[in-house]
Amino acid sequence: MTKNEFAVIGRPLPKVDAWAKVVGETKYADDLFLPRMAYAKLLRSAHAHARIRSIDTSRARALPGVVAVVTADDLPRVKFGILPVSQDEEALCADKVRMVGDPVAAVAAVDEETAEQACRLIEVDYEPLPALMSIFDSLAHPEVMIHEYGDGPNVHKNVALQFGDVEAALEGADLVREDVFFFEGNNHLPMEQHAAVAHWARDGKLTLWSSTQTPHYVHRVLAKVLDTPAAHIRVIATPVGGGFGGKTDPFAHEIVACQLSKLTGRPVKIALTREEVFYTHRGRHPVLMWIRTGFTREGDITGCHLRTWLDGGAYGSYGVASTFYTGVINPVTYKIPVYKFEGARIFTNKPPCGPKRGHGTVQPRFALECQLDKAAEQLGLDPADMRRRIVAEPFTKTANHLTVTTIGLGECIDKVVEASGWRDKRARFGVSARQAPRRSPKKRGLGIACSAYLTGAGTAIYWNDMPHSGVIVRADRSGGVAVLCGATDIGQGSDSILAYLTAEVLGIEPKDVHVHPADTSLTPVDLGSYSSRVTLMCGMAAIQAAERLRDAIFKAVARKLEVSPAALVARERKVGVPDDWDKAVPFARAVELGEALHGVLAFPGSYAPPKRAGKYKGGGVGPSPCYSYSACVVELTVDEDTGTVELENVWIGHDIGRALNPLLVEGQVEGSVYMGIGEALMEEQVFRKNLHKHPSMLDYKSPTTLETPDIHTILVETDDPEGPFGAKEAGQGPLLPVIPAIANAIHHALGIRIDEVPITPDKILKALDLKRAGKPARVGPERLPLFTFKEPLVVESAFGQPAEAVVSRPFASDDKR
Amino acid sequence: MIRLPAFTYLAPTTVDGAARLMAEHGREAMLVAGGTDLYPNMKRRQFEPKVLVGLRGIPELRGIRGSAAGGFTIGAGTTLSAVAAHRDILRDFPALATAAGLVSSPQLRNMGTIGGNVCVDTRCNYYNQSYEWRKAIGFCMKKDGDICLVAPGSSRCWAVSSSDTAPVLWALGAKLRLVGAEGERTVPMAALYQDDGIDYLAKRPDEIVADLQLPPAEGWRSAYLKLRRRGSFDFPVLGVAVAARLEDDVVRDARIVLGAVASQPRPSEKAAAALVGQRVSPELIAHVADLAAGPAKPLDNTDFSHPYRKKVTRVFVARALAAVCGLGDSGVTSEEVA
Amino acid sequence: MKVRVALNVNGEFREALVPVHKTLLEVLREDLELTGTKHGCELGECGTCTVLVDGEPVLSCLALPIETAGRRITTVEGMAEGGQLHPLQQAFAELGAAQCGYCTPGILLTATALLARRPSPTRKDVKEALAGNLCRCTGYTKILDAVELAALRMGRQEART
Ligand SMILES: Cc1cc2nc3c(=O)[nH]c(=O)nc-3n(C[C@H](O)[C@H](O)[C@H](O)COP(=O)(O)OP(=O)(O)OC[C@H]3O[C@@H](n4cnc5c(N)ncnc54)[C@H](O)[C@@H]3O)c2cc1C
Ligand code: SF4
């Protein structure tokens, strides 16, 4: 199919929810006000690690205006967590707090001020325990156990996988590089602070409106923790004011609001402050990395061995998956014949890390891409040409058994090289080039990096055989079509994608489609807005449902027009035979005919990814229906007297499979680039004296318009057989190459290596000082933890094996209906 | 939502009236102009005044009057946006327009006043935190506690003077008129401050900064450079204000004042003196920059590491001097952002 | 201390009896049911709560109703005139400048003030005017494009009338 065959797909249409957003009508969670609503606040721990001896709430209870005060004693003693293997969180801590910010009690009152005052009147008697604030601390003190479970004292997860004989491959290499990198943690910083409203009505049924990316998982957790049948709980995800992975876990504040509503018989709102968002966290893991890679003279990779240490914070969250993700995605980009990965996630007394845009893959991408740059330099190769040469082969398997379908990376590289004027500028800028004769402290540089990312995790968070995404499409006699889907629009435009795809299949306008998202009582399950899965999975389910509806309508119209259903097409809000279009039936009439023939027209669509998990333990993390690819060139100026970096241009080529709406794709790419810039240059979640150093929007630095360069997005279409109309993801992948491209451009400008993110001006000056002193001009981590990884699970490398798309996809055919 | 504590709000219409109200309510009361410094602090419970005396409704505090020859008088209630955009200020006192235009963000400049800016509370990243945070780490002596968390042995507070306009006004030789319940006085900028993180203002609480008086501009040139992470929002972690009077390329008069290196703006008299009578040259500038940066002793209580701030002080002084002396060719702009 | 404040919001005269320490942000959202005004920090650090007072962008989280009494307050709900969207609203919707939409009201109002002051701004002007509004979704690109598009259209409209 070529582009112009589509009526809706590929057009730069406004999002369906854009109109409400620009007039301020969209109701986010904190915009909900219900009659008699009470306001809740959490009292949070002031200690990083302590035993709770006792809690005295009497003074809080006595404060006028307080309607309820709860502690762990007022909740069932059930732990929860997003992953079945890490059920380690409590809505309110019972015996022990594990970080500053852990919730220990909650108050509901007639207004927020009173609730806050009451929290200050609660007295908690703590017995402080030693606080472990880094990977090194936690490993050095096995006697201080943050949790009682895991793969060792303070070790949440320890994994080791080996695919082929890496040692032999490195021995045969012309160049072996061993490098160490560190990636500091950072926060999602969504503009909207988390909020939720709970209403436990008198009929015994609970409704929770929450700013969440995963209503289905919240639904399951509420049932478990509140000891209430899931059938009596309804979770509605309100439009999310920015998520980026930060609203993907079930949270204490959601559970507590529900319980307070139950106890008070009133709706209860809870809205976090910005500081509390930093404690809720689930942001980027700080990761220390060691990477050893062998290269041939021509720049081919002979093998790679990666070790990662993740600073997990105080709870499990998605950490087991995060750990795997630091290892499993790198091989998707380049030809890496043999591969070994060892990773460990360590508990510390800090807010828990989790999935932030690019989940777990951003850090090792930084390591690999910087190392490639160093290798290219040593081998005398152009870093763009070298990457171009080693791009993985489409429709093959990687060393670690991942199936890769289409790959547009080569074209992405070509396009950004071309658009950026790479060849000319690489020669003109940089330390080695003779810059302007007059001494200017401003040095220019150009750097490149690439990446790949999954389009939806191939496995669900809890093991099951059901669809990952479901859609119900219902046609109305008016000609309108309702789409019910559990997907959550977090700004990425999932509501719009559902409307576009349905409209495309049915030949109507997106405006005719009414999307009803994310309501566990009404909508089929979608697992959530994470892992870039929504466009592909909900999209495929929507197409299936819409096609079933279309088939039913065609059958009825065919009877009426006395033609074969196969002769019919649906377009321009009509159904008819193309050659006899005058007789085409208006869509609303077609629906009536259909309803007369079949009864109510409501059809389900279901999607589950192809079952391709590698047949080894741990093979479940990494598989995806298809992978997106990105290449990025950054042009910048560094002031060598102040270390200040000024970004000038970012060119980013992104293999999107197909742009269902180029405007939305560009928006996702631009947003990813922006977030990458923040992480590369300024954002960091750091701690001092056991406390978050700067839990505020002023001191946690997020780039403004003035730090954001011109972003040039180039979309490459590969029409992937796995995606809806060939589409892949755009929401996360394009963040990845930006960070190493910046690091590599700084090296080009000044001849220094900052092997640590964020790359701050003081690190740049430090490296320049080293350079002037004739020492290696590098700033980065100097030591690695003493840690024994597990004996690796040794599996044969599947590298280069041919792989087909869609071997078996559950629910794909109509047979079972 | 983080909210304000309760207070009573009084809205006098004259400066005298405001001063009287301040005297009447004593320690319970605070002045508020734009509120852009005070309200965030109150929300974090750094201040919990029972009474606020609002200066917004006082017409005599607003506006800029005067001429290049006779000097300008800027009402303390003039917003920073108005100062930054004022045509005469832009022409005659570019450093002041620059500094006012670099304060925080456009919205805050529409609200914040220049009077509030010269009185802005000193800052420290152990102090500009919520009540709960400060309680968790253990209160420090600036509010609710009795030790210093940056310099534990210290008997004083080292919170940092973070005004953008104060060092510039000082370097420009501005004076301010203070109106108190017991009368008014006009003093040089230097007399407003003392080097203490808690009692950083050397005026009585009932004294109101009524206006700022700039001397005639005649032959003076000025520049202001600000170090901060982003081009918006961020307070200065270093401010360099330079004013000089040149005849041909010989410096006749010079003042260098550094912001955000101590609990008050810090003049570099020695460095300025080394300029006077000299012909400008890159060597002279380098020498003077060393002299000015030498005494700066930043502590680890703002953004950026303190060794870095120290290192950059020299660079910024040199660049500001080069700009003022017309040697501004080494990549200098008046809006230095790191 | 509760006070009766009389506010001119979006051309309507609204009265509320509120504690004097309640910010304009809180009163708009909680007393006047104008929840289009959002908040991301309540400390002046993000720009999300921007409203116009006498046409100037200010932060409602740091403003007291008592200080704005009698002045013209415009919130996002007041941008459209009659059934007609403001050209900025139209351009933001068309170009995908609102992703999650949470920063959108504040940015729209800030841009309104810019275009009133400077009808054909350069890209640099737009960047500087919006430097006090954080957006975490868009990388600002589409926002800047939309402001430029609106300026262009408003200019054309002007030329026609
Ligand atoms: C996010 C953010 C970023 C900021 N960034 C900067 C920055 O980069 N640079 C900078 O300099 N400031 C910055 N500020 C602080 C503040 O916005 C400005 O300093 C502003 O000029 C303060 O003026 P105001 O009128 O709002 O002061 P207010 O908050 O009203 O008052 C500040 C203090 O001065 C006193 N005061 C006010 N007026 C008078 C008067 N006439 N006489 C005597 N005392 C008076 C008050 O009692 C109070 O103690 C920032 C603030 C925020 C919230
Ligand atoms: S310098 Fe010391 S006493 Fe002063 S605010 Fe900072 S920590 Fe507190």
Ligand code: FES
């Ligand atoms: S809410 Fe962030 S500036 Fe007002």
Ligand code: FES
């Ligand atoms: S659109 Fe989401 S913060 Fe701007």
